[in-house]
Amino acid sequence: xxxxxxxxxxxxxxxxxxxxxxxxxxxxxxxxxxxxxxxxxxxxxxxxxxxxxxxxxxxxxxxxxxxxxxxxxxxxxxxxxxxxxxxxxxxxxxxxxxxxxxxxxxxxxxxxxxxxxxxxxxxxxxxxxxxxxxxxxxxxxxxxxxxxxxxxxxxxxxxxxxxxxxxxxxxxxxxxxxxxxxxxxxxxxxxxxxxxxxxxxxxxxxxxxxxxxxxxxxxxxxxxxxxxxxxxxxxxxxxxxxxxxxxxxxxxxxxxxxxxxxxxxxxxxxxxxxxxxxxxxxxxxxxxxxxxxxxxxxxxxxxxxxxxxxxxxxxxxxxxxxxxxxxxxxxxxxxxxxxxxxxxxxxxxxxxxxxxxxxxx
Amino acid sequence: xxxxxxxxxxxxxxxxxxxxxxxxxxxxxxxxxxxxxxxxxxxxxxxxxxxxxxxxxxxxxxxxxxxxxxxxxxxxxxxxxxxxxxxxxxxxxxxxxxxxxxxxxxxxxxxxxxxxxxxxxxxxxxxxxxxxxxxxxxxxxxxxxxxxxxxxxxxxxxxxxxxxxxxxxxxxxxxxxxxxxxxxxxxxxxxxxxxxxxxxxxxxxxxxxxxxxxxxxxxxxxxxxxxxxxxxxxxxxxxxxxxxxxxxxxxxxxxxxxxxxxxxxxxxxxxxxxxxxxxxxxxxxxxxxxxxxxxxxxxxxxxxxxxxxxxxxxxxxxxxxxxxxxxxxxxxxxxxxxxxxxxxx
Numbered sequence: 220x221x222x223x224x225x226x227x228x229x230x231x232x233x234x235x236x237x238x239x240x241x242x243x244x245x246x247x248x249x250x251x252x253x254x255x256x257x258x259x260x261x262x263x264x265x266x267x268x269x270x271x272x273x274x275x276x277x278x279x280x281x282x283x284x285x286x287x288x289x290x291x292x293x294x295x296x297x298x299x300x301x302x303x304x305x306x307x308x309x310x311x312x313x314x315x316x317x318x319x320x321x322x323x324x325x326x327x328x329x330x331x332x333x334x335x336x337x338x339x340x341x342x343x344x345x346x347x348x349x350x351x352x353x354x355x356x357x358x359x360x361x362x363x364x365x366x367x368x369x370x371x372x373x374x375x376x377x378x379x380x381x382x383x384x385x386x387x388x389x390x391x392x393x394x395x396x397x398x399x400x401x402x403x404x405x406x407x408x409x410x411x412x413x414x415x416x417x418x419x420x421x422x423x424x425x426x427x428x429x430x431x432x433x434x435x436x437x438x439x440x441x442x443x444x445x446x447x448x449x450x451x452x453x454x455x456x457x458x459x460x461x462x463x464x465x466x467x468x469x470x471x472x473x474x475x476x477x478x479x480x481x482x483x484x485x486x487x488x489x490x491x492x493x494x495x496x497x498x499x500x501x502x503x504x505x506x507x508x509x510x511x512x513x514x515x516x517x518x519x520x521x522x523x524x525x526x527x528x529x530x531x532x533x534x535x536x537x538x539x540x541x542x543x544x545x546x547x548x549x550x551x552x553x554x555x556x557x558x559x560x561x562x563x564x565x566x567x568x569x570x571x572x573x574x575x576x577x578x579x580x
Numbered sequence: 581x582x583x584x585x586x587x588x589x590x591x592x593x594x595x596x597x598x599x600x601x602x603x604x605x606x607x608x609x610x611x612x613x614x615x616x617x618x619x620x621x622x623x624x625x626x627x628x629x630x631x632x633x634x635x636x637x638x639x640x641x642x643x644x645x646x647x648x649x650x651x652x653x654x655x656x657x658x659x660x661x662x663x664x665x666x667x668x669x670x671x672x673x674x675x676x677x678x679x680x681x682x683x684x685x686x687x688x689x690x691x692x693x694x695x696x697x698x699x700x701x702x703x704x705x706x707x708x709x710x711x712x713x714x715x716x717x718x719x720x721x722x723x724x725x726x727x728x729x730x731x732x733x734x735x736x737x738x739x740x741x742x743x744x745x746x747x748x749x750x751x752x753x754x755x756x757x758x759x760x761x762x763x764x765x766x767x768x769x770x771x772x773x774x775x776x777x778x779x780x781x782x783x784x785x786x787x788x789x790x791x792x793x794x795x796x797x798x799x800x801x802x803x804x805x806x807x808x809x810x811x812x813x814x815x816x817x818x819x820x821x822x823x824x825x826x827x828x829x830x831x832x833x834x835x836x837x838x839x840x841x842x843x844x845x846x847x848x849x850x851x852x853x854x855x856x857x858x859x860x861x862x863x864x865x866x867x868x869x870x871x872x873x874x875x876x877x878x879x880x881x882x883x884x885x886x887x888x889x890x891x892x893x894x895x896x897x898x899x900x901x902x903x904x905x906x907x908x909x910x911x912x913x914x915x916x917x918x919x920x921x922x923x924x925x
Contacts, residue, residue, distance in 0.1 A: 220843045232907040264909030313598075313918065322918075326594045335849075441907050556917035557604055567850065577911045 222468070226440030227263075235445035236268050242452045246272035248404045249451060250397070250540050252390060253411035254281030254568025255439050261577035263441040273448065276404070276540035277573075279393050280411050282358040283310045283566035284538060285493040288528050290386040291316030293521045294355045297384065298329040300519075304347060306340035307355035308362075309333045310566045315559055317526035337362075337369035337383070344373065344381035353515045356383045361413045363387050363504060364478035367485035370506070370513050382515040385504060388491055390414050391422045392502035397539050398430040405432070405540055407451045412438040412466040417482075419474025423462045431460045438466040485510050494562055495528065495535030532561030537570055544571040551575055598918025602812025602857075605918050607820075626824060627746060628669040628807065631739060638739035640675035642666060646731040651694065653769045655784030658731055659701035661859055665810065666735040667709045667788040668862065672806040674745035674797070675737030677709060677790050682733055683717040687726030698729065709788035711735070740794075742801045749804040750825035754893040755871045757864040759789070759878055760886030761837045762814050766856035767845045782841045787860030792881040796864075799877050805865035808858070812916060815854035817863055818891075818901045819915040829901045831891040831913065855916045865893065 225231075251257060257277040260266060266275065279285055295316050298305035305321070312321040312331065325331040330350075334340050340354035356366045366383060373381040390411060397403060410423060415436045423434045433454035437447025447465045454461060464470050484507070491503020506514045516522060528534075531549050536542040544550050544563070554560040556572055563569035567576075598605045615623060622630040629642030646662045663680065670677040682702070686695070706713055768784040793806070805825075809817035822829045838846075838853050846853050860883055866874060871889060878884030896902075901913040 220840055220847070223843070223847065227906050229906060229908045262911065263905050263907055264911040268907075268909050322596050322598065323592075323594065326596050557608070576914050 223440065226438070226442040228442060231442050232268070232445060235442065235449055239273070239445065239449050239452060240270045242449060242456060243270055243272055244456060246274065247406050247452065247455055248274045248276055248540075249407045249409060249448065250276040250278045250405045251409040251444070252278040252280040252394065253414070253439075254284065254566065254570075255413070256409060256411065256437070256444060257281070257570055258568050258573050259439050259441060259444060261573040264577070265441060265444060269448070273452070277537070277543075277570040278540060279397075279493065279496065279538040280359065280390065280414075281538075281563065281566050281568040281570070282362070282388070283314055284534065284562040284569045285388055285496065286311070286314065286357045286386045286562065287492045287494050288317055289524055289526045290357075290384065291320065292318065292526050293516070293524045294321060294353075294384055295319050295324050296521065296524055297353050297515065297519060298324050298331050302349075303351045303353060304330045304332060304343055305353050305355060306332045306334045306343055308335075308357065310568075311355055311357060313559065314562050314565045337366045338372070341369045341372055341378065341381060344378045345376075348380060350380060352381050353519075354381070354383045356385045356387060359388055359390055359411070359414050360418045360482070361416070363486065364417060364475075364482045367481045370485050370510050371481065373513060374510060379512075382513045382518050383506075384515040384521075385506065386491075387486070387504040388493065389488060389502050389504070391426060392488075392499050393493065393496075394426055395430075396496070396499045396502070398426070398432065400539065402541060407432060407455050408434045409444070409447045409451060410434050410436040412436060412443070412469055415464075415466065415470040415474065417475050417478050420462055420464055420470065420472050427460050427462050433460050433463070435463045436466050436470055438469065493538070495532070495538055497535070529560050534561040534563050537563055544574040547571070596918070600811075601916065601919040602810070602816050603916035603918055606812075607915070625746065628672040629675070629735070629737075631673060640670050640673035640737045640739055641734070642669040642673070643732070643734040644669060646733070647727060648769060649727055650769070650772050651698070651728050653772050653784055654782065655765075655768055656786040657698055657701050658729060659698035660705040661786050662731040662733050663702055663705035663709065663711070664786050664788045664859060665808075666733040667711060667790050668808040668860075670735050670737035671790045671793045672745070672808055672862065673737065673739070674743040674803075674806065675739050676794065677711050677735055677737040679714045679736045680706070680711050680733055681715045681735075682713055682731060684719070685726055685730040685732070686718065686720045687728055688720055688723045690728050695729070705788060709790050740797050743797060743803065745803055745806050747805050747807065747821045747824035750821050750827050750865050750893055751804060751867070752827060752893055752895045753868060754804055754865050755868045755889050756818070756829065756831075756891040756893065757866070757871065757875060757878070757887055758809075758814070758837065758890050759792070759862050759864075759884045760785070761839045761842065762809070762858055762861060763838060763842045763846065763853035763856035765859040766813070767842050767851075769857075770849070771845070780841055780845055782839070782845065785858055785860035787883045789860065789862050789883055792878055792884045793862065795881070796874050796877050799873050800866070800870050802870040803864060803866045803874070805863070807863045809861055809863055810859060811857050813853070813855040813857060814861075814863070815852070815901065815913045816915050818913070821863075821865065822901050823899050826898045828894045828897040828899070829891055830894055830896075831901065831903045833903050833906045835888060835890045837886050837888060837890075851920050854913060855920050868892075
């Protein structure tokens with residue numbers, strides 16, 4: 220497949236690994252932000268190919284993993300109401316809330332639908348004028364513009380039976396939260412290519428400067444990831460704390476301006492809770508005033524639904540790179556993909572699920 | 581004495597769709613609740629069907645249910661799927677399929693014309709594979725209590741002499757053949773499912789494989805294992821075989837036949853084609869020295885044109901499936917837990 224096979228080329232991979240090995244003079248802790256990158260690293264067995272002194276730490280960029288537990292409870296609660304169709308991306312369905320998950324309530328008769336895009340949820344609202352359609356909107360900057368677009372369209376079409384349960388998050392504030400932690404071990408970042416495709420690379424300049432850390436934007440195929448690591452190592456070794464774009468076929472410095480305009484038309488940054496991590500200022504998205512009637516939390520008065528996370532699950536430490544899945548006492552014992560205790564064990568992009576699925580044991 | 585449910589209620593107090601997904605949850609359900617309670621020497625064969633001695637003749641007996649949504653998809657409908665699926669299960673036992681039963685559970689309101697089209701596909705598929713539908717049943721349930729139509733089948737075949745095909749016969753040194761591109765059926769069906777519509781030219785691979793395999797049996801009686809990788813895809817089938825035989829299986833990613841369209845759809849959906857269903861594929865495991873002749877024969881048939889060797893059986897990592905990736909690394913190919921779900925981004 221064009222634009223994919225070239226980036227899975229065995230010869231190129233060997234060349235990059237050689238270059239990485241000779242470029243490394245000491246041990247380095249590198250965090251890949253995005254869960255998609257974590258998944259690729261596991262799927263292609265890159266950890267086995269890299270020299271031992273390069274430690275890849277898996278970041279918080281898995282939208283399913285960082286959605287707070289009360290949002291799952293709110294979605295479960297909504298889906299149990301008569302007359303509501305809850306539409307969601309597939310990965311969200313298995314994430315455990317404090318009592319149940321969406322797949323289980325679906326088995327009990329709740330109307331839960333998997334959609335590939337928020338616009339498909341909008342279609343549902345058109346087809347079922349007698350029902351309330353709630354779209355469970357999770358994700359990073361990548362999916363946010365499409366959510367915004369669906370809300371703009373709903374407003375235009377006066378679809379008053381459509382609303383969104385928003386638990387969207389933004390990457391740069393999370394990076395700052397990780398870097399501000401006194402226990403932080405991360406020395407360099409691989410930034411998420413798809414997020415940067417939308418948002419551009421400018422917002423990373425100040426982070427690189429403030430925290431004196433190099434950031435390399437890269438893609439998701441093995442060659443992308445290795446080329447990103449190589450570039451990051453060169454910058455680390457040279458103590459050159461800059462932002463580099465290694466995903467030029469998709470990312471521009473300004474990003475996608477039309478998508479950003481749509482995003483900020485509907486949303487503004489707000490305080491957001493991350494599952495396992497806690498509250499991070501300006502890291503979430505709230506609906507702007509003209510669109511607030513599409514907010515499912517207000518519409519269905521869900522504010523009072525709050526929940527506590529499992530004390531055993533160390534998702535927070537895993538998502539911030541303090542610990543690895545193997546460090547968790549529940550890993551592959553009481554917590555498995557069949558019976559997940561925390562979200563990183565659910566999504567294909569979650570570090571715990573990726574370790575179970577792909578690790579040679 | 582009250583018998584406790586072996587799947588802890590704390591895990592799942594209800595059946596989920598994932599319990600039918602062909603992965604770990606389904607295997608737990610079958611092994612702990614069905615096999616353990618109903619076990620006997622025939623069920624313990626853990627084959628695609630049971631091999632039964634009936635008055636000196638050896639007979640293979642199988643059953644299957646078809647609940648596909650949508651009923652009509654590119655490349656077929658639930659009718660031919662039911663015939664081909666049942667025929668292929670018998671083939672995987674090393675039998676010549678002969679007689680099938682059909683039970684229809686029809687939801688009130690199904691279009692008569694749709695039922696007619698399904699019957700026509702059943703007729704054509706039965707004719708092509710040379711089986712007779714010898715008995716059946718029809719029930720109609722209230723609107724909302726079925727999904728258009730469910731079909732349950734049973735099939736009887738005559739075991740072909742001198743063959744001894746069973747997952748436990750998988751041996752170190754064997755090679756693994758598949759008869760063409762994988763994941764076509766699952767993606768073709770998904771492309772037509774409500775809410776997930778996307779444009780594609782992918783067509784289901786639904787086909788009966790008895791004609792091709794009977795020709796293979798003519799040239800070789802050395803085959804150790806046959807399996808049709810339906811629900812749960814190739815990965816789940818190979819994991820089952822590795823576990824049953826306590827051997828290790830290594831797959832070569834570069835040899836896996838996957839069409840460009842299926843690759844594209846899987847990239848888009850975040851699916852791994854190794855876990856996507858097939859309905860006209862067969863995994864053939866046999867000693868390396870017997871492979872060439874079998875491959876040659878398979879390639880003579882339209883449903884075997886794309887036949888190739890995709891892996892080998894090793895003494896390493898017994899019970900597990902590994903993949904040599906296109907970039908030269910190795911990773912485990914686990915059995916899926918439930919169902920594959922389209923990803924977020």
